């Protein structure tokens with residue numbers, strides 16, 4: 510008995526330690542995660558060989574090991590390729606450790622096929638949901654087997670089956686906690702770095718923008734005065750171009766200032782439906798200029814809490830981006846509706862150039878722009894404004910097909 514507990518502890522500690530090493534040394538950088546899938550598989554292989562070559566002896570007669578843990582983890586965290594690779598490794602190790610190869614093949618093939626759909630929606634859940642999903646999935650097999658054994662009147666074996674399954678399940682849950690916790694920390698650190706960057710930008714912005722705005726206003730005023738003089742056509746043209754450029758600069762400065770000043774205290778209830786319609790009207794001529802048709806489907810009387818100018822700025826920014834992504838001839842669909850959870854979701858969809866997964870990740874960090882005259886501030890401001898209103902923006906996109914921005918806001 511004592512020996513079996515000792516050997517079990519050794520297994521659990523070995524598995525946890527291996528996972529820990531993987532998490533600490535190899536799971537740090539997100540951009541390297543893809544390559545890391547193969548490393549994850551290598552670590553799984555180490556665990557698999559160890560656990561199958563040194564199974565735990567339970568009451569001298571029975572033996573069990575943790576190969577189920579390896580298969581489940583490979584599918585859930587390594588993807589289906591790592592999953593099936595582990596399955597293959599399991600068969601090979603099984604062959605060399607004199608296990609019944611056809612029983613292994615049959616049992617674990619079913620196991621793998623069942624894991625395929627589970628691994629797809631597993632990541633949508635939060636930690637608790639994940640633990641429940643894995644527990645339910647893992648327990649169905651030993652419980653049905655135990656019921657079957659009990660019906661045959663095999664008490665000892667039933668007890669053994671259930672007790673070893675519980676130990677394996679507990680180990681599995683501990684590992685999931687470990688991995689999820691560490692992943693959460695990595696994500697938090699990345700968020701923090703992003704927020705810190707934003708903080709520096711907005712502090713700088715506030716001071717610089719403020720200083721520049723005043724002289725610019727006076728320059729613009731004098732230019733306008735000069736326009737009234739008797740000037741040649743060419744001179745008139747130069748002055749109006751200068752004023753346009755000044756306005757552009759002013760717009761950029763305003764975006765910086767919007768970054769710097771969160772104004773939650775002046776929030777009021779606003780009629781979102783009319784704000785959306787107004788924003789579409791504002792962008793209408795710009796769209797027509799590029800032969801783009803905007804179609805809309807906005808529910809009447811949607812209400813939110815916020816600042817009208819800010820939400821308008823968000824909508825205009827995103828619609829402008831959509832138009833610029835199409836370049837010429839295309840369609841933009843704008844819809845807004847309240848959903849069952851009390852959130853209003855505004856969708857702005859275009860059939861423009863689209864974005865890669867990598868680009869989507871970079872969107873919203875200051876200065877990321879693919880345009881010659883772009884500032885990369887538009888979306889940064891959008892994200893910040895919507896976050897302040899208690900909402901969030903999600904982006905779905907496919908290269909060459911189009912992009913869909915969804916703004917979710919709590920309804921009033």
Ligand code: ADP
Nearest residue numbers: 830831834878879880883884885886887888912
């Ligand atoms: P800017 O428009 O000044 O470049 P933004 O923050 O508004 O800055 O946008 C950042 C980048 O995001 C753009 O340069 C563009 O590459 C990309 N982008 C934004 N919206 C879309 C869209 N609807 N389709 C494709 N790319 C987009």
Ligand code: MG
Nearest residue numbers: 826830887888
């Ligand atoms: Mg933009």
